[in-house]
Amino acid sequence: MAILEKNRIKLQATAVDKQDAIRQAGALLVESGCVAAPYVDGMLAREATMSTYLGNGVSIPHGQYENREHIKQTGISVLQIPAGVLWEDDDDELAYLIIGIAANSDEHVTVLSNLAEAIEDPDMADELAQTNDVDLIMRCLNGVPDGV
Secondary structure, eight states: OOSSOGGGEEOSOOOSSHHHHHHHHHHHHHHTTSBOTHHHHHHHHHHHHSOOEEETTEEOOBOOGGGGGGBSSOEEEEEEEEEEEEEETTTTEEEEEEEEEEOOTTHHHHHHHHHHHHHSSHHHHHHHHHOOOHHHHHHHHTTOOTTO
């Protein structure tokens, strides 16, 4: 099973604030069977203590260590918000891609590696934030090379 599947991607979304965006990204993980509902509360709690904003318009909300019991299987969700949602009040930073992460044991290392490669290029991050092509997001975040 792939880390990211089409039923965990929502394009052209809107969010009133970052908590709403985290809830939506978490709901995709819940609805697809990756996590139990309490995991989303852990995602919100993590964000309250430490920002998950990476830069280039990308945030990676995830639960805290004590929420691992709510993870049923490793997976990521992608909530694309083309208009952006304010993530960092003090910096006026907007997030356009909210990538929810649920990972068992050390599987998150592979997930984060794929994410880093996909978003380290600002042009690629912009393209992912605006695309209507679910398959492009699938290829980039599942670590499949271009043209496959």
